[in-house]
Amino acid sequence: MQATLTTEKNKLYMFAPAAFLLAGLMPEYVAPFFTVAGFAAVLKKRAAEKKKPRFGDMGICIIAFMAWMVVGTFYSSSIISSLASIGLWLLMFSGYYFFTETVDTAERVDTIMYCGSLTAGISGAIGIGQMLLYHIGNHFDSSISNAFNPFWRFLNLLIEKLVVFLPEFITSKMGSTTFHSFDTRACSTFSNPLFFAAIEVMLLPFAAYMFLCAPTLKKRIIGFFCFMLSIGGIACSYSRGPYLFAVAVCAILLLYGGKKTLKLMGVGVAAGGIVMIFASGTVKRLFTLLSGKDISVNTRKALWDGIFDMIGDKPILGYGTGFDNVRQMLHNVYGVKQPHAHNIFLEAWVENGILGILLLIAVFFVFFINIIRLYKLKDRCREYAITLFASVAGFVLCGMTDCLFYGLKPLQYLMMVLGLSQAVFAIYLNKQTEKNNEHIINR
Numbered sequence: 001m002q003a004t005l006t007t008e009k010n011k012l013y014m015f016a017p018a019a020f021l022l023a024g025l026m027p028e029y030v031a032p033f034f035t036v037a038g039f040a041a042v043l044k045k046r047a048a049e050k051k052k053p054r055f056g057d058m059g060i061c062i063i064a065f066m067a068w069m070v071v072g073t074f075y076s077s078s079i080i081s082s083l084a085s086i087g088l089w090l091l092m093f094s095g096y097y098f099f100t101e102t103v104d105t106a107e108r109v110d111t112i113m114y115c116g117s118l119t120a121g122i123s124g125a126i127g128i129g130q131m132l133l134y135h136i137g138n139h140f141d142s143s144i145s146n147a148f149n150p151f152w153r154f155l156n157l158l159i160e161k162l163v164v165f166l167p168e169f170i171t172s173k174m175g176s177t178t179f180h181s182f183d184t185r186a187c188s189t190f191s192n193p194l195f196f197a198a199i200e201v202m203l204l205p206f207a208a209y210m211f212l213c214a215p216t217l218k219k220r221i222i223g224f225f226c227f228m229l230s231i232g233g234i235a236c237s238y239s240r241g242p243y244l245f246a247v248a249v250c251a252i253l254l255l256y257g258g259k260k261t262l263k264l265m266g267v268g269v270a271a272g273g274i275v276m277i278f279a280s281g282t283v284k285r286l287f288t289l290l291s292g293k294d295i296s297v298n299t300r301k302a303l304w305d306g307i308f309d310m311i312g313d314k315p316i317l318g319y320g321t322g323f324d325n326v327r328q329m330l331h332n333v334y335g336v337k338q339p340h341a342h343n344i345f346l347e348a349w350v351e352n353g354i355l356g357i358l359l360l361i362a363v364f365f366v367f368f369i370n371i372i373r374l375y376k377l378k379d380r381c382r383e384y385a386i387t388l389f390a391s392v393a394g395f396v397l398c399g400m401t402d403c404l405f406y407g408l409k410p411l412q413y414l415m416m417v418l419g420l421s422q423a424v425f426a427i428y429l430n431k432q433t434e435k436n437n438e439h440i441i442n443r
Contacts, residue, residue, distance in 0.1 A: 012041050013102040019095065020416055021115035024123055024199055025189050027152040028408040029159060032091050035412060039094030042101045054100060056422040058366045062093060062415075065359040069321045072352045076320025078328070080170055085322050085351075088408065092415045099419025104427060106380065112420055113387070114219065116206030121226030124200060124233025126151055127186035131236040134184065150179070150187035186236035195407045197242035198398035200234045201249055202413055205390035208253050211267075212260040213383050224267070231271045245397040252390040256383065300342055300401070306334035307341045310350050318353035323406060326350055340406050344399035367392060367418065370425045381428050388421045 015038030023031040046053060055063065066089050073082040103109060130149040137145025150156065156179040163177050171177050182193050190196040207230050210223025234246050250268050254261045310319065310329055319325040323340050326347065330336040341347040349357040368389075375385035395404065395414050404410035 012038070012045060012098075013108060015041060016099055016102050016108070017111050017115045020112050020420075021119050023409060023412055023416070024119040024203070027155055027189070028191055031409050031412060035095035035098065035416065036091065038098040038102070042098040046101070053097065054426075055097070056100060056425065058363060058370070058418060058422050059096060059100065061359065061363045061366055062096065062418075065356070065363065066090065066093065068352055068356055068359055072318065072321030072356070074320075075317060076322050076325055078320070078322050078324035081322030081324030082320060083322075085405075088405075088411065092408075092411045094415075095412055096415040096419035096422070099416055100422045100426065103420060103423035106427065109384065109420070109424055109427070110214075113206050113209050114214075116203050117210040117223050117226045120200060120203035120207045120230040120233075121222075122229075123188045123190075123196065123203075124226070124229035124231070127188040127196060127200075127233035127236045128229065130186045130188065146181070146183040149183065150191060151189045156191075185238040186233065188233060188237075190409060191407070193237040194239050194242075194398075194402045195404070195410055197234050197237035197239035198395065198402065198404055198410055199413055200230050200237070201242050201246050201394035201398055202391050202410075202417065204230050204234075204246060204249055204394065205253060205387045208250075208264060208390075209383065209387045212256055212263060227267065228271055228274075231275070235275045241401040242398055245394055248397055249390045249394045252393060253386060255386045299336075299338070302334075303330070303336050303338050303342060304346070306330055306336050307343075307346050307350055309334070311346070314353065315349075316353050316355075318349065318351050318356060321351055323347075323351075323403075340403040342402050344396070344403055344405055347403045347405065363418075364392070364396065367421060370421070370429065373429055374425065377428060384424050384428075388417065388424065391417050392421070 015034070019034035019038055023034050026034075066086065069082075069086050069089065073079060073086070076082040099112075103112060126148075130146075130151070133148065134145045137143070137147075147153070160178050163171065179191055185193040186196065187193050188196045190199065204227065207223055207226040210219055211227050212220070212223070214220045214223055231246065234242050250264065253264055256264065306329075307326075310326070319329065326341060327339045330338055341350055345357055345360065348360045352359075371385050371389045374381050375389075392414070395410070395417070398404060398410075404414070
């Protein structure tokens with residue numbers, strides 16, 4: 001009987017590394033199926049065992065935030081958009097839940113880390129290849145310059161044709177019924193370069209972990225190449241915020257200490273030199289931020305002026321759950337042609353009011369407290385703490401200049417990383433609590 005339960009649990013666990021590896025490589029409309037499949041399998045097992053689900057304090061905070069989003073539908077002017085937002089969060093929360101239920105050993109945590117490293121490297125390699133094709137095509141054959149940018153372009157075109165069959169009351173609430181084209185910026189397997197860069201920044205710590213902390217030489221070599229390819233992918237996205245945030249993430253990773261820090265510094269300097277030599281356009285685009293004439297900077301200023309004005313009008317409850325509420329106000333009242341606040345915390349505030357932003361902050365606060373506790377345990381726990389903190393910090397930093405909740409895969413990866421974090425907390429912090437209790441009893 002015990003052997004049967006162990007075999008069944010091992011099968012369930014395989015959903016986690018598969019989701020972490022493949023979700024980033026599949027199109028946005030395919031990626032959620034990996035986490036939903038894992039969630040359904042875990043839920044079925046839980047129901048058969050008649051056991052209550054385990055969410056942890058962080059999961060409870062996420063559920064509280066989603067519950068407040070439901071309240072926000074009652075005063076939303078766009079019920080379709082509200083339901084879509086809540087549905088998106090519920091869908092992605094499935095990834096958090098099944099990670100907490102199936103990742104229960106250090107070996108399984110390391111497997112997830114390895115898969116994250118591979119996804120970072122493969123996505124980065126695809127992004128670099130897209131820019132190489134773009135430049136080659138401009139010189140020889142323009143038909144190939146954007147044939148694979150984004151990588152799933154042929155499927156995107158098919159989805160666009162299917163969207164026309166949706167009812168008008170749904171399509172009218174959508175920000176766009178077509179996929180945007182970014183021919184001069186790498187999108188890799190994502191729908192736009194910003195989402196691509198954000199996920200690469202999130203997964204960069206996993207590649208660094210494999211490069212610096214993996215137990216075997218083979219995995220350390222793979223981690224090194226994944227790390228370099230991830231940096232190359234971020235550079236080819238031409239997303240300036242993520243350039244700076246990637247540097248910040250690498251600065252956090254210096255907390256590994258000792259030889260690991262020296263290796264990371266050496267590789268970081270080498271990677272920066274390679275980018276400056278072979279992708280000088282990346283550096284030039286970064287410095288346009290200082291010109292005072294940058295379109296993105298000026299657009300965001302006008303956008304955030306409007307957002308703060310909206311928050312001032314309805315600071316307590318906000319305008320209701322859903323991006324369409326914000327989009328319509330920005331378009332019709334402030335003349336800003338943007339679909340959202342381009343900031344995860346401002347978006348939460350303008351949609352769901354002061355309680356909404358406080359509940360969202362609570363999720364990251366609980367995460368941070370547990371990370372500090374994990375960091376104090378030293379050795380492997382310290383390495384996990386630094387890696388996970390750098391990953392979530394990368395998401396939050398990228399979320400300062402873009403609303404990552406607008407995309408399926410960014411939110412999906414955030415939930416999976418938070419679920420992985422909760423699993424690590426359960427493995428190590430619970431053990432430490434048990435040891436402390438035993439020590440008190442023995443005294």
